[in-house]
Amino acid sequence: MSEQTTILLAEDEVALGTIVKESLETRGFEVIYAEDGDMAMKLYESKKPELLVLDVMMPKKDGFTLVKEIRKMNDRIPIIFLTAKSRTEDVVEGFGYGANDYLKKPFSMEELIVRIKALLDRKQGSSASETVNIGKYAFNFSKQLLSYEGSEIMLTHREAQLLNELYRHKNELTERTLILNTLWGNDDFFSARSMDVFITKLRKKLTLDEEIQIMNVRGFGYKLVC
Structure with a gap:
């Protein structure tokens, strides 16, 4: 992936968020990190990331609300939801709000990276104008x-x-x-x-x-x- 690829990560568990951020950065991604939904929206508007990784349950503004607002501005940006294993209902509901993919917690970093690369490849590969x-x-x-x-x-x-x-x-x-x-x-x-x-x-x-x-x-x- 290009070093210019910017990912917005929103995760209220700071320890997990830090691990994910550092792991993605070692793979060449630029990562901007938010601890709540309000901060995530401000970073989205100011930094214009190319992909979002969002926790569902966050303070101030949950992931579902955040995605509904972002989808009004951008229908195309790839979005991955992170959801607690016990909240299986989030999965179906999240896709309905406009998520492209999801991962249940706990998850491996390798799986997250594979999902991210797959979404970015699809986005970049869809270049045909036909x-x-x-x-x-x-x-x-x-x-x-x-x-x-x-x-x-x-x-x-x-x-x-x-x-x-x-x-x-x-x-x-x-x-x-x-x-x-x-x-x-x-x-x-x-x-x-x-x-x-x-x-x-x-x-x-x-x-x-x-x-x-x-x-x-x-x-x-x-x-x-x-």
């Missing part, structure tokens, strides 16, 4: 943009990834496990619930063309019909 037609929509994957008769609909990073995967297999069944392992890196319960949330979001954004459907083939996967 626009494809999905029914009456125009879809630009790299810009994370849907266009419909002059109107523009922004997609989140994960929404664009998911729609692109479905489009690659349009009018054919795309297996759940394939999507989950390709985009989420595993096919566990929480990733599956997260994917269902994003499928629902995409369906809402594609309602302007009644001929487009994302069909659920129960137990097998999804089919983009267009």
Whole structure:
């Protein structure tokens, strides 16, 4: 990774936050650190980081609230949530707010670094400018943009990834496990619930063309019909 890559880390457990910050810095990342949600928002606005690693439970402003506010300004920045193992409900809810990935505490630094690099690689690798037609929509994957008769609909990073995967297999069944392992890196319960949330979001954004459907083939996967 480039030494210029700046990560915003927000974690109210100072001991853990210090370890994570120092570990990421040894890998060439620039890390700005916040101990609460308010401080994290101020650093986000002033430093313009390229990726966020956020604890869910923080004083002054929790991770969910922080992400909702940031997503109003930036739909594309990759976000990883850190969540306590006992709060499994955070996982599904967090994806709904716009997270791209999550890690349960306790976690290994190697796993966090792998997740970070994967998100940055996807972001940097999405450079193609090709626009494809999905029914009456125009879809630009790299810009994370849907266009419909002059109107523009922004997609989140994960929404664009998911729609692109479905489009690659349009009018054919795309297996759940394939999507989950390709985009989420595993096919566990929480990733599956997260994917269902994003499928629902995409369906809402594609309602302007009644001929487009994302069909659920129960137990097998999804089919983009267009």
